[in-house]
Amino acid sequence: MTSARVSAPDAPVIRLRSASFGYADRAVVSRADLTVAPGEALALLGPNGCGKSTLVKGLLGLNDHLGGEVELFGTPLARFRQRYRIGYVPQRHTLSGSVSATVREVVATGRLPHQGLLARLGARDHQIMASALDVVGMTDQARQDVSTLSGGQQRRVLIARALAGEPDALVMDEPTAGVDVANQRLLTTVLQRLRDRGVGLLIVTHEVAALTPVLDRIVHMSAGRITFDGTVAEFERASRADPLSLGDHHHHHDDDGHDLPPARWVDPAGVGASGIRPRSAGAGAPAPSKETHGA
Numbered sequence: 442m443t444s445a446r447v448s449a450p451d452a453p454v455i456r457l458r459s460a461s462f463g464y465a466d467r468a469v470v471s472r473a474d475l476t477v478a479p480g481e482a483l484a485l486l487g488p489n490g491c492g493k494s495t496l497v498k499g500l501l502g503l504n505d506h507l508g509g510e511v512e513l514f515g516t517p518l519a520r521f522r523q524r525y526r527i528g529y530v531p532q533r534h535t536l537s538g539s540v541s542a543t544v545r546e547v548v549a550t551g552r553l554p555h556q557g558l559l560a561r562l563g564a565r566d567h568q569i570m571a572s573a574l575d576v577v578g579m580t581d582q583a584r585q586d587v588s589t590l591s592g593g594q595q596r597r598v599l600i601a602r603a604l605a606g607e608p609d610a611l612v613m614d615e616p617t618a619g620v621d622v623a624n625q626r627l628l629t630t631v632l633q634r635l636r637d638r639g640v641g642l643l644i645v646t647h648e649v650a651a652l653t654p655v656l657d658r659i660v661h662m663s664a665g666r667i668t669f670d671g672t673v674a675e676f677e678r679a680s681r682a683d684p685l686s687l688g689d690h691h692h693h694h695d696d697d698g699h700d701l702p703p704a705r706w707v708d709p710a711g712v713g714a715s716g717i718r719p720r721s722a723g724a725g726a727p728a729p730s731k732e733t734h735g736a
């Protein structure tokens with residue numbers, strides 16, 4: 442490849458080969474193999490502290506890459522210059538602090554890569570921002586200062602900012618934590634639409650039931666290693682057969698500091714495996730073609 446803009450059109454949006462990540466030379470994630478194809482949605486599950494956030498931060502270059510290969514859109518991480526193509530919703534909100542900004546201003550930063558230098562927001566930018574705010578149910582708070590919002594609301598602002606960037610891949614670290622059921626459903630619908638347009642989704646979650654309609658595959662981690670990678674139905678079978686290794690036995694802590702009860706694999710709404718659309722058989726599955734949708 443000769444230019445940073447060149448990336449193979451059908452290359453996986455994310456590919457890890459035996460990748461290790463950590464902090465200050467201490468490996469937390471070891472020898473991870475993971476592929477996300479365009480238009481494919483993966484959930485990354487595992488108990489607290491097993492390294493899920495470390496893996497997603499690692500593939501974005503936000504901690505130490507200690508071994509193996511990381512490719513984004515076919516380009517090695519070290520040479521990747523199209524960071525704007527990947528929307529990232531971090532686990533902990535980072536919006537409160539010294540700088541004061543309204544919800545709208547934060548979401549507008551998601552449009553920056555699409556604007557020319559010093560360009561003003563155009564009608565299309567406004568439309569995309571409005572729809573991103575709508576999706577997360579924050580339209581009424583658009584003019585509010587983010588420092589006045591709860592942790593859950595700040596997370597929704599971060600989701601809106603990521604959506605406003607119209608990314609080709611979306612990496613979300615527990616996006617549904619602190620989001621009420623109605624907005625979780627709305628978010629799931631939007632994620633489905635993005636996936637159908639060819640966006641690759643990697644979602645760290647403790648609430649897999651809420652996202653089941655979107656998911657193609659589930660990847661499970663334990664103690665820094667990937668211990669399962671398969672379809673949702675395969676995961677459901679495997680976790681029934683081996684609930685100790687693959688069952689949900691983690692605690693969820695939300696941004697407002699509350700400990701939530703452990704999530705359960707069984708979908709309380711009864712969607713279950715029967716509600717799962719069979720799509721991909723794994724990493725090598727063909728990606729659906731990109732549809733064009735209105736903004």
Ligand SMILES: Nc1ncnc2c1ncn2[C@@H]1O[C@H](COP(=O)(O)OP(=O)(O)OP(=O)(O)O)[C@@H](O)[C@H]1O
Nearest residue numbers: 464469487488489490491492493494495496532691
């Ligand atoms: N910035 C950091 N510096 C050093 N160690 C860290 C850092 N962030 C995380 N760790 C360590 O890495 C390990 C894995 O943490 P990580 O946050 O990746 O787990 P997780 O699976 O995302 O957990 P949770 O489900 O609780 O969010 C933990 O032992 C944690 O203490």
